[in-house]
Amino acid sequence: MPDARFFLTLDAIKVSDLAERIGGTLVRGGDAVVTGVAPLATADDQTVAFLGDRKFVEAMASTSAGCVILPESAVELAPSSAAVITSREPQAAWSRAALALHRPILLDHAASVSEVCEDESVSLAPGVVLGKGARIGRGTHVGANTVIGPGVQIGRNCQIGSQVTLGFALIGDRVTILSGARIGEAGFGAAGSSTGPVDVPQLGRVILQDGVTIGANTCIDRGAFDDTVVGENSKIDNLVQIGHNCVIGRNALIAAHTGISGSVRVGDNVMFGGKAGIGDHISIGEGARVAAGAGVLADIPAGETWSGYPAKPIRQFLRETVWLARQVTRKKGEGRD
Template identity: 35%
Template sequence: MELSLTSQEIAAIIEARATRGATTETIRDIASLATARAGDISFLGNPKYKAEVPACAASVIILPIDYDGEPRPGQLYLHVDNPSAALAKLCARIEQLLWPRPAPGIHPSAVIAPTARIAASATVGPLCVVEEGAVIGERTHVEAQVFVGRHAAIGDDCWLMPGVRVASECVVKNRVRLQIGVVLGSDGFGYEFINGRHEKVPQVGRVLIEDDVEIGANTTLDRARFSQTVVGQGTKIDNLVQIAHNVVIGKHCLICSQTGISGSVTIEDYAVLAGQVGVAGHLTIGRGAKITAQTGVNANVSPGATLKGTPANPYMFEQRINVLRQRLPELFQRVDRLEKKFPAEKTSSDA
């Protein structure tokens, strides 16, 4: 990372509410509290690391407004309401510095169909393919080796990173970010068993990605068997997620890595699916529900519920089961001792 920011610039970017101490160091990197050195910036985003702040060697530390410790000599504390959010704001500025958008235009090696429509303010990088009737909107940045299929549409201010595939007829609205290797519009997994064979069911729908969605690297979203697979406004999807045909995901959901969502599932607004969640087909996960890591969902989930385990149970119930499960060896030992102390009377069938 080639970074060079003064402490005054950082304080202005994160809109620090108060400062304590001072430093003349130029900030060159970001580091954790435990590993930071002079020239680094660090932050206290989780209260459990509070004890690491006094020994931290960072030149600048972003801290909660109520942190009352004193900085070391040559060290600056910047106080904000939310250190994690403040660091995110700083990283957004760093991102602009490290990876500035190239000038608008189409790279000579890109292959563009004559009927494709690409905004003059858009950027299309090396070795991209944009097929017939496709649309790329204003200020959208399409990096190297991206494929945009026939009659697909990409909206304004999007960022498609290298190797993204947007298949025919799929629609990506505005301010969407697709990380490296995302696939939109692969065929849904649909077959009918006919006369001893698995016969393919054509998948003739599309994928629709609403505004302000981000989708992580190598995540795949299957086109619908009919109608559309949908990801709602503001939803964020992690790397390596599989979303099957005709899934409808609501607004502002969070879906974490290695989750698999079967066909025709509906996930309502503000739901959270943690890592490695599996969801069986044709279910509804209610608004604001939270599904914890490695949970297997095989029934509808009520709005606001928190589930854990496979099969999924209410969170606290599953926690109790886990506690009792750890006591099973002790329980079996007690039963063995009781059987030895009070041997069962033999029945006629035992004789």
């Protein structure tokens, strides 16, 4: 279930009522009651999951979901124990179910300094806004006009710059976040529907482990359901984008203008040059290096350096670049003859 520090779980709903609210068709199990949503792999008998792609058929076969939403053509794949709703747009229907069952806790009024700060060693510059249930550890400084959202937990001896927004986040000790960073905003997720794209509710968190540095104006999106995680001692430059559900390992170095799409897995000690772009659901092995400007569209094995667009092992990239340059030079020479 979504973290109760950041999300309200609303009233339970009968599956028959839910089908009507999300525009689906009830197949069976209308009297079952559901209390939340979850992915197929982690759903339990009180939650709703969906099948939007045949590549998740194995997950459907083993799910414990109390209710599943799927296309009419896939009804036979539903577990016999689950209530079933069919939809031509299962992900959009699931998104509507999420909105009916969960709601983010908003910053509708501020908490007092004594409620949030561990002791008097916490330093707050003018204009800081503190949400209910937030907690800031000893020795931490928060810059002017920064907003700490409800439930956010910040460790000890952190340095938070001015005009930062922190929401749906758990921050370790000795973390530095420079001015203008946006941590925990909703990730970019949309599902197609007959009425146009539907926003997919983002019900996860951001976790920044001890010793992390986040540059100015960098954005790290919270998870869609799982967490977005940045590992210990990783250093992220200014103007970097990290999408929802990414897991960045320890000691990563990520230079400015790098963009990492959703659900990327990065091992320990990985380096990204400036303006690198990483496609979604990519895995990058421990100790790998991504050259500046590279466009990564395939998994990178541990220890390798990749460059180019689409990115490939750097020796291959250099050989192809040299060969191409020779072909251009040869053609020009033939033209003069």
